[in-house]
Amino acid sequence: MLSPVTDPDGAPFWQYAAQGELRVQTCAACDEPRFPPRPCCPHCQSFASEWRRVGGHGRIWSYVVPHPPLLPDYAEQAPYNVIVVELTDAPRIRLVGNLVTGPDAPLNSLPPDRIRIGAKVQAVFGATGLPQWTLERP
Numbered sequence: 001m002l003s004p005v006t007d008p009d010g011a012p013f014w015q016y017a018a019q020g021e022l023r024v025q026t027c028a029a030c031d032e033p034r035f036p037p038r039p040c041c042p043h044c045q046s047f048a049s050e051w052r053r054v055g056g057h058g059r060i061w062s063y064v065v066p067h068p069p070l071l072p073d074y075a076e077q078a079p080y081n082v083i084v085v086e087l088t089d090a091p092r093i094r095l096v097g098n099l100v101t102g103p104d105a106p107l108n109s110l111p112p113d114r115i116r117i118g119a120k121v122q123a124v125f126g127a128t129g130l131p132q133w134t135l136e137r138p
Helices: 011-018 072-077
Strands: 023-027 049-053 057-064 082-087 094-097 120-125 131-135
Touching: 011 023, 011 049, 094 131
Parallel strands: none
Antiparallel strands: 023 049, 057 082, 057 120, 082 094, 120 131
């Protein structure tokens, strides 16, 4: 399993995820959530920000099933999916992850034919601390 590459702006996202919390950077001046994290708010140009917890629910906005696997470290789990999730709490925020059957399940645990655009999902956190997603109604 690959580990995320962090930078100073995005490091808190991964620190909260390692604790089982899904948080997004939010402007402390205008309350606009933003992702990916960055130093300045694109709406009001404020440099003040905070990390707000979100409910971890969303819907599948898009997905792909790479053939062949694009990352050599994932070749043994192919075919696997990569989904884009639009958050319910912050619809302009879209997070990338994998749709799995449960925490710590392999990336290929859900057959690709079960994935549907618009399906409701919820975040789960396994031992890796990476946010993954499960269907709300399996």
